[in-house]
Structures are given as structure tokens and as C-alpha cells.
Amino acid sequence: MRVLLTGANGFLGKRVAKDLLKEGHELLLLVRNAKKLDRFMKDIICDQQKANIQIIEGYITSGNLGLTEEKIQSLEGKIDAIYHMAALLSFDEKDEALTYEVNVMGTKHVLNFAVRVQCEKFLYVSTAYTIGKETEGAEALYSPNREFVNSYERTKCEAEHLVVSYSNQISVAILRPAIIIGDSVTGQAETSFGLYGILKSLNVLKRKINRKPELQTLPFRLIMDCEVASNIVPVDYVSSVLVAALQYCENRDILNITNPNPPKQDAVVQLVKGYMELPNLGIVHPDCEHQLRDDEREFNKPLSVFSNYLGRNIYFPCEKTAYVLRQANKPVLDMNEEMLENIIKGFIEKK
Numbered sequence: 001m002r003v004l005l006t007g008a009n010g011f012l013g014k015r016v017a018k019d020l021l022k023e024g025h026e027l028l029l030l031v032r033n034a035k036k037l038d039r040f041m042k043d044i045i046c047d048q049q050k051a052n053i054q055i056i057e058g059y060i061t062s063g064n065l066g067l068t069e070e071k072i073q074s075l076e077g078k079i080d081a082i083y084h085m086a087a088l089l090s091f092d093e094k095d096e097a098l099t100y101e102v103n104v105m106g107t108k109h110v111l112n113f114a115v116r117v118q119c120e121k122f123l124y125v126s127t128a129y130t131i132g133k134e135t136e137g138a139e140a141l142y143s144p145n146r147e148f149v150n151s152y153e154r155t156k157c158e159a160e161h162l163v164v165s166y167s168n169q170i171s172v173a174i175l176r177p178a179i180i181i182g183d184s185v186t187g188q189a190e191t192s193f194g195l196y197g198i199l200k201s202l203n204v205l206k207r208k209i210n211r212k213p214e215l216q217t218l219p220f221r222l223i224m225d226c227e228v229a230s231n232i233v234p235v236d237y238v239s240s241v242l243v244a245a246l247q248y249c250e251n252r253d254i255l256n257i258t259n260p261n262p263p264k265q266d267a268v269v270q271l272v273k274g275y276m277e278l279p280n281l282g283i284v285h286p287d288c289e290h291q292l293r294d295d296e297r298e299f300n301k302p303l304s305v306f307s308n309y310l311g312r313n314i315y316f317p318c319e320k321t322a323y324v325l326r327q328a329n330k331p332v333l334d335m336n337e338e339m340l341e342n343i344i345k346g347f348i349e350k351k
């Protein structure tokens with residue numbers, strides 16, 4: 001198939017591009033800056049696969065994706081499917097307007113382009129967290145009037161509704177990963193989002209502790225609930241569902257690409273503590289935040305954007321994902337301790 005990808009420069013996009021190439025698909029990568037794909041083209045894919053890639057510079061925030069009329073005409077009837085993965089993943093409310101521009105208006109422009117070039121299938125990569133502040137998920141559209149944790153969630157939910165509104169013109173599917181982490185075998189992860197933002201802050205903390213011996217005997221506690229599970233999914237698993245969706249998703253399908261057996265936060269912290277060699281790392285329940293020293297409170301401040309994710313268990317059904325994977329003869333995620341350890345250890349050791 002000839003498949004166009006937006007967001008191919010990103011953490012997930014690169015993995016999906018690699019997996020689609022392996023399956024023999026021809027790819028058109030719509031990127032803002034072709035130079036950013038240099039390493040992918042040089043190190044990640046083989047020469048033979050390069051012939052199956054066409055890079056198109058364009059902007060999802062512009063009508064017609066900033067492409068010339070001539071370019072659009074040359075693509076008419078030539079694209080079988082589009083994966084729309086480009087998005088702004090900011091939890092900073094200062095970015096609210098831009099988040100709307102990229103995540104909602106950008107999606108609209110890509111949908112209009114899809115219709116214009118008579119593409120047959122539109123696969124929209126959303127997020128499991130369009131669930132907002134609720135705790136019982138569904139593989140169905142969520143009301144956009146619910147409460148959301150941030151404008152990222154709200155704009156992704158609005159974009160989902162927009163996508164479904166095009167379902168009379170093009171076959172659409174919504175694919176909702178939970179928190180994406182590194183490769184299940186190597187731990188490789190090129191992102192600073194979610195867990196990796198927290199690991200980055202812990203690395204800074206570690207350097208500080210090494211410089212100041214007086215800190216070495218003090219506890220450093222993260223505000224989170226031990227009993228809460230983190231719905232983390234390895235990037236290779238998310239990609240395997242996305243690739244299967246190309247063939248097996250039907251119009252209006254909505255798939256939660258979530259972990260059916262997510263690990264408790266305590267288990268993740270224990271692994272991070274061991275592999276980062278931070279013996280004083282611990283957890284304090286949000287109700288006991290008052291026990292923290294001022295410097296611990298300061299350390300937790302930038303992590304407060306995640307507090308809504310660290311403080312509640314959410315149930316995400318994923319039967320439709322399991323169904324699509326069964327059709328493709330691929331397994332549903334079974335994240336055991338060894339896999340989790342590989343992911344954390346692999347990432348930390350590489351850094």
C-alpha cells in the first residue's frame with residue numbers, strides 16, 4: 001500500500017515508519033523539516049527501503065498542508081491510507097492556543113487533504129487520555145463536555161469528534177495509546193515525554209546529590225500513590241497495533257492501545273531506584289505531602305503536571321484492540337516484570 005504519515009519525525013512515528021517499511025509498504029512522510037529525518041534515513045533503515053520512501057515537506061497547520069496545487073494533483077488517487085500522528089504534546093497551558101492550532105486545526109487540514117486526494121483510510125493517533133478526569137474508559141467516543149486534565153487532552157478529544165464527522169467521506173479509525181514507553185526488548189526511547197520527563201529530572205537530582213555529600217543521607221520522595229497503576233505501553237506494541245489497524249480496522253473503529261495489566265507505580269519506582277543508583281528515592285502519598293522537606297517539594301513542582309495521572313487508577317477496556325491483533329495473528333501486550341525491567345534498564349544504561 002502507499003501510506004502517508006504525519007509526525008514521522010516523532011518517537012512513535014519513526015517506529016511505525018520502520019515497521020510499515022518492513023511489511024513492504026511504500027511511504028510518503030509529511031514533515032516540516034526533511035533534515036530532521038537524516039538520522040532515520042541514514043542509520044535506521046537500509047538502502048533497499050529508501051527507495052520506498054518519499055519525503056514531502058509540508059505544514060499541517062496550513063490549508064492544503066502548505067502544498068502547491070500541482071503537488072496535490074500529483075497525489076490524487078495515489079494514497080491508500082494516512083496515519084495522522086503529528087501533534088503537540090504539551091501540558092503547559094501557556095501553549096493552549098498552539099495546541100489547538102496543531103491538534104484540532106492540523107487534524108482538520110489533514111482530513112481535508114485526505115478527502116481531496118481520495119485517500120481510502122484515515123488512521124488518527126489520539127490518546128487514551130481523551131477520557132479526561134473520568135476513571136472508566138470505553139472504546140467509544142467520549143463527550144467533549146467532560147472535564148479534562150489539560151488542553152492537550154481536550155484538543156485530542158475534539159479532534160476525535162472531527163475525525164468521526166468525516167466518516168461518511170472516508171473510512172476512519174481512532175487509535176488511542178496510553179503512556180508510550182521504550183522498546184520492550186531494548187528499552188530504546190527517543191522522547192522526553194511522560195516517564196522520560198521524570199527520569200530526566202531524576203538524573204539532574206542524582207548529579208546534585210553526587211555534588212553535595214550532605215544530601216546523600218536524606219530521602220527524596222516523589223508524590224504519588226503506590227497503589228496506582230501506570231498505564232504504560234511499549235512503543236513496539238503500539239506500533240504493532242497501528243500496523244494491524246491498516247488492514248483490519250473498519251470505519252469508525254476506536255481502539256484503546258492500553259496495558260491490560262499495568263504495573264503499580266511502586267514497581268516502576270523500585271526499578272528506577274535500582275538502575276539509576278538512587279537509594280534514597282521513595283514515594284510519599286499525596287495525603288502526606290506535608291511530610292516533605294522544602295527541597296523535596298521544589299523537586300516535585302515540575303512533576304505536578306503529571307499529578308492527575310499519578311493519583312488515580314483508570315480502567316481502559318481494550319477488546320477491540322485484542323480483536324484487531326487476533327486478526328493479524330499478533331499477541332496482546334503481556335507486560336511481565338522482566339519486560340518492565342528490560343525497558344527501564346535498557347533506557348537508563350544507554351543514557
Ligand SMILES: NC(=O)c1ccc[n+]([C@@H]2O[C@H](COP(=O)([O-])OP(=O)(O)OC[C@H]3O[C@@H](n4cnc5c(N)ncnc54)[C@H](OP(=O)(O)O)[C@@H]3O)[C@@H](O)[C@H]2O)c1
Nearest residue numbers: 007009010011012032060085086087126127177178179180
Ligand atoms: N508519547 C506518548 O506517550 C503518547 C501517548 C499517547 C498518544 N500519543 C500520540 O502519539 C502521537 C505521536 O506522539 P510522539 O510521542 O511520537 O510525539 P513526538 O515525538 O513529540 O512527535 C510529534 C510529531 O508531531 C510533529 N509535529 C508537532 N507539531 C507539528 C506541526 N505544527 N506541524 C507538523 N508536525 C508537527 C513533530 O514534528 P517535528 O519533528 O517537525 O517537530 C513530530 O514529528 C501524537 O499524536 C500523540 O498525541 C503519544
